[in-house]
Amino acid sequence: MSENLIIIDNPLARYYLTVLRRRDTRPAVYRDYVKKIGYIIGYEASRLLKWKPVFVETSIAKTEGIVPGKQVYIIGVLGASIPLMHGIWEALPWAGLGIVAARRFKVENKVLVRLYYERVPPDLSEYTSIAVDPTLATGNTMIKVLEKLNELKCKDYLVATIIASRTGLENLWKRFPDVRVITLSVDPVLNQDYFIVPGIGDAGDRSLSSDEF
Ligand SMILES: O=P(O)(O)OC[C@H]1O[C@H](OP(=O)(O)OP(=O)(O)O)[C@H](O)[C@@H]1O
């Protein structure tokens, strides 16, 4: 679809996604699997990060290793991305964590998005930012988030998501042609309620709801 699309093609990731797709997966399990997927996404994202070679001394000899070459900020979109950013953070524990909150509302036949809160460093020019949201449906939320990152002088960013719709990716790349997107699946349909089909349901409700005890 694009050279900027990275689809994680791994059986463990596909199994975790299958658990999320099942309609009867309970919230406590759903958020646990979102977090596990976050770790896998963080692992895959590490291929796109900057690293630098170092020497390291073991207890026996000197040898070569690598360390991060550039600071990273994970930017999570509230609320559905809470367990996802948690998982990515576990994989990239030296990263900072920024938060933006978005409200999505339908006006006539369009989905509009307003960012109403952010806790992000005022200058991201020295960082690689990973914008995190489990679903990219119309793409409008992610477009707003990347516009915000642009305002904060971020020049190096990637998008991490569990599923993306084809339409959402096209919209995103119309506005940000070079942005790299890591995802587990590109689902074919966006329905009339702007939900991804087959999708993973309402990621915010399913991740954040209380469960039986
Ligand atoms: O690509 P888009 O069409 O903009 O849709 C994607 C947005 O929808 C979901 O949030 P939701 O509106 O369900 O809010 P919530 O996380 O607060 O539940 C998701 O977490 C994205 O932020």
Ligand SMILES: O=c1cc[nH]c(=O)[nH]1
């Ligand atoms: O399919 C979708 C679309 C938007 N938000 C979700 O949580 N799921």
